[in-house]
Each structure stands twice: as structure tokens, then as C-alpha cells.
Amino acid sequence: MTSLKIAVILGSTRPGRNGKAVADWVVDRAGARSGAEYELVDLADWPLPFMDEPMPPAMGRYQGEHTKAWAAKVAEFDGYVFVTPEYNHSLPGVLKNAIDFAYAEWNNKAAAIVSYGTVGGIRAAEHLRTVASAVQLAHVNQQLAFSLFTDFEDLSLFKPGAHHDAAATKLFEELESWAAAMRTVRN
Template identity: 50%
Template sequence: MTRIAIIAGSTRTHRRGKAVADWTFTTARRVAPEGVDVELVDLAGFDLPVLDEPASGAWGIYAHEHTRRWSEAIAAVDGYVLVTPEYNHGVPGPLKNAIDYLYYEWNHKAVGFVGYGVNGGVRAVEQLRQIAAELKLADVAAQVALNTFTDFDYTGVDITEPTVTGVFTPDDRHAGDLAKLLDEVTVWSRALAPVRAQTPESDER
């Protein structure tokens, strides 16, 4: 069984990210390749402070329980789908912070991206691709780009209210984009399994 985690990468109180991640999870369960187990990991549930470990994640020595809990969730799966908003032309701080807590847990796995924002979150995704390379993550070409104007319905709501998120109503084509993404993440996650098996954490550190 190949395990893929859908990671909700936004922690803001009034966020669109939970609706997007929930859709990604439920759709993924329907369109994922045979033999894939999909699970939802919500970053907001880990309450990670600004990185407070005394040593770099590359050492794999964790002083805090919140880090160990996060490490266990990330280490347990074979690949990832990161659901990310775009904040100020880039990756949201909480997601980058969470990524930086760990190192070996990410290695030799595959990752795909579901971005959302005014421009589909594409600039945040491009930054995440650069980060993925440093973490020895194989990022796949297929991605899902969701627009906060066309993929959300604001009918009957006051759009001047600062906490309004609208109702997530993604275009049908995005399910096909997600299916392609999951196919690629699955292929690469399985292809890298022998590499993971040959480089156990105890030998890497």
C-alpha cells in the first residue's frame, strides 16, 4: 500500500485552505490509483511555534513533543500533496516553518502541489519546488491551480467583510488535474521506495 498525505498548509483562523484541503482529500480518495491510501494532515492541528529546536532538522534530534509528533506524521507516508495558498507572492510562513522543522522525513519521496490564490497559487508552488529539491523530494510536473475568484462562490455575501472566504466551488476540470497529479506522485513514490529502503535514517545521520 502506498500512503499519500494531503497536507493543509494554511493555519490562518479564517482560511480557504481547509475547504480546499477537504476537497483535495475527498476527491483524491475517489480518483487515486489502486493501492493508494490517502490521508489528510492539517498543519493547523500541530500548533508548531516558530522553529524552536536547538539543532537543525538535519540532525534528527528533537527536543520538543510538537516536533516529534510532526515528524511521526511526515515520516509515516510515502508521498505528499501540499495544499498551499500564495501569500505576498510566495509560500505562507507557517508552511515553510513546518517544512524546516524536519529533513530526513522528507527525503526520497514524491510531492505534488495544489495551489490557490488570485493567480492560482503558482508563485508559491514555484518556490516550493526549489525547496523540495533541497529536501531530496521529487516534485511532479502536474499541479492544480485554483483561483479565488472563479473557484469560489460569493453569492449573497458581503465581499468587503475581511473574514469572508466564499463557498468553495471548484470547476469540474480540477478533479482531472488532481487525478493526473496523484498518478505522478504515486509513480514516483513507488519508484523511490527502493532508495528509501537502502538509506535508513540510522545510516544517514
């Protein structure tokens, strides 16, 4: 079996966002792993318009070149780590929109969630689980939740506590295991 490919999807494009440091931390921790290759996919590099496809993505009849390119990128991976802030008790619109642009490319793959916010982004994570289920992503139980008050200095400089390392290892183990298992479902 070839190595698993997992995208770390940075789900915020807000200027001055905290998510880049969080996503870089995830990629750094994942870099020590041998069971999968992790790649940062920053939604700031994928300027998708608000959903503009005339047909539902589940039909797979993409018309826009931006949609076709995004769907091809999503299809490259066996699994995903979504890095999401919490905006107004939910996930950012840009992340929801990016998920909505594709369908089959997400199906029968694994996902993990890393969230951050005033209460660790847990409400965004729970909403993201619902969205992930709708596109047939198997989301693992382990998640990371970073608090703006305890894991960031002055609400902006990311300085996570050392206790997150063990939780990250467990997240990667679960995700890689599920991603490998979901490969058999797709095949």
C-alpha cells in the first residue's frame, strides 16, 4: 500500500488570522510521522467564489474551472485535518463553501478537526462534524481544541501547552488508521 496523503486544510482566510500558526504547528508535528504524508492546503490560496455551480456538487457535473481545480485538489488526499476557528459559534463561511464545492471527492475518506477560539472552537468543530457527515467523511473522535486565552499570548501569538503533543499524536494515529481503512471502502 502506498503512503497515505493527508491535507491539513487551513479554514480561515481572515487577514491577521491565528490559523496559520496553528496549521503550521499541525504540519510540523505531522512531519515526524512515517505513516502518511501531510500537506498544507491554505484556503487563502484557493479563492473560490460563493457557490456558483448550477448543478448540485453531488451530481459531479462541475462547470467552473475553479471548481474542477478544487475538486481535483481534494481528490488527491486520503484524509484531511481541518484547522478551523470559531466564528459566531460555527465554522467560517469560507470553509463551509470550500467543502460545499465538491462532493464525491470527499466521500469515504477520513477527517480530523483542530479548532481554536475563545472556548477552543468546540462549537465550530461540532458543526464541522455535521457538515463532514453530509459529504460522507468519517471523522475521528480525537480532536484538538486551542483556547485563545491559554494557548495564545495576547490572543494572537500561538504558544500551545505541551499537553497538546500527546493529543496530537493520538489524533494522527486515529486519522491514519481510519484513512487506511477508508481506502478499502473506496476500492
